Amino acid sequence: MERKKFIKAIAVVSLLPAVFLAACKETGKKKTVVAAKQTYTCPMHPQIIQDKPGTCPICGMDLVQFDKNNKETSLTLGESQVALANITTLVVGAGALSNFKQLNGRLVTDPQHTTIISSRVAGRIEVLFVKETGVKVSKGQALYKIYSEQLAALQQEYLLSAAQVKQFPDDARFQQIEKAARQKLLLYDQSPAQISQLLQSQQVNPYVTYPATESGMVAGLSVSEGQYIAEGGAVMNVEAYQQLWVEADVYPAEAAAVKVGESVKVIVAGWENEPQTMTVQFISPALQNGSQLLQIRGTVPNPGNRWQPGLQANILLPLQSKGDVLRLPADAVIRDGKGAHVWVERSKGKFEPRMVQTGMESFDAVEITKGLTAGDTVVVSGAYLLYSEYLLKKGSDPMAGMAMPH
Known part of the structure; x- marks a missing residue:
């Protein structure tokens, strides 16, 4: 019995190191698992x-x-990552900054380049050579043919007066009658060639074709084929777009910032990289009906008719300017509820966020009053990508814990 107890004790003692080692290994595994979480x-x-x-x-x-x-506040990117993210930088320097007031405007047709095509004689529209709006026409192009009994009567009157002159060539009275009849035909847009043809054929032609007096785009049709029209009645209107009006609305309190003859910048939607210079030609003296707005107007050239009336346009009124200030492109500054910050390149491929304080702003630039010094290298394009990359890698806002610069 004593021998059995002794053997059992020896077995327990020999197993204790193995159990201890197994427990240590299990604990190590748990620590490893926790560390790898x-x-x-x-x-x-x-x-x-x-x-x-x-x-x-x-x-x-x-x-x-x-x-x-990882508590490091900077991001390190390789050359391929910088190229893929299209990150570009700019060395901050002092320069002038102008502030602008942006007015919402639009392009409209210049009435000085709008032509109303009207009938010179009363009659019936026999043929319309242009039957829809939006068609481009050239000066001298046939637009419509009209049947006119009045024109036929004038032609007959001219033939009779010409015959009298031929019969009595020395009679001054007949010569005056013939001259007056000819002048009537000319006033009804009968060309000298048509009058000569009338004398040769000795046949009255009640049909007359009228051409376009100006080149442009047909913007409206007032008649249809077979319709009778009075003398002077509108047939169609033709608009030319080589020059357009720019109209903008302005509040009376802001009207003092603009004067007739002043040059302003105009940015047409879709052509932001091609600002136009416009001279203010008109400021309305009274408020528009149903609003508390005044209207300013000027003209801009439209080469190649690339812009159409109705396009949105912004007018930039210069208000004030500063010289020798630190300025950055507007896209370089990121704003959130904690303030504004930029990304500074400390060394090649290493970027860190820095909180800044902004001052005067224009439509494309921002004044930096605190947080940067001349010579700092700041990210111009790709700042928002760096912001997102920081969130992904660090899991926190880059501005968390940062104080406003003094």
Whole structure:
């Protein structure tokens, strides 16, 4: 019996190291598992943090992995990453900055280049050679043919007066009658060639074809084939677009900032890279009906008819300017609820965020009053991509914990 107890004790003692080692290995495994545990966050909502993959409870986006132990405030990107993200930089320097007031405007047809085609005689529209709007016509092109009994009567009157002159060539009275009859035909747009043809044929032709007096685009038709029209009645109107009006609305309190004869910038929607210079030609003396707005107007050239009436246009009124200020392109500054910040390149491929304070702004530039010094290299394009990359890699806002520069 004593021998059995001794053997059992020896077995227990020999097993203790193995059990201890197994327990240590299990603990190491648990520590390894804990150390290898990953953290996930939402790219749009960095406050959402989980220890496993999933979706954001706010926007539903898939969570992405990030290293929450990495406390470095900068991002390091390789040359290929910089090229792929189209990141460009600019060395900050002092320069002049002008501020502008932006007015909403539009392009409209210049009435001075609008021609109303009207009938010179009363009659019936026999043929319309242009039957729809939007058709381009050239000066001298046939537009319509009209049947006119009045014109036929004038032609007959001229033939009779010409015959009398031929019969009595020395009679001054008949010569005056013939001259007056000829003048009537000329006033009804009968050309000298048509009058000569009438004398040769000795046949009255009640049909007359009228050409376009100007080149342009047919903007409206007032008649149709077979319709009778009175003398002076509108047939169609032709608009030319080689020059357009620019109209903009302005509040009376702002009207003092603009004067007739002043040059302003005009930016047409879709052609932001080609600003036009316009001279203010008119400021309405009274408010528009039903509004508290005045209207200013000028003209801009339209080479090649590339712009159409109705396009939106912005007018930039110069208000004030500053000299020798630190300025950046507007896209280089990122704004959120915590303020404004930019990305500074500390060394090649290494970028860090920096909070800044802004001053006067124009439509394409921002004054930096605090946070930067002349000579700093700032990211101009790709700043928002760096912001997103920081959220993905760090899982926090780059401005978290940063103080406003003094």
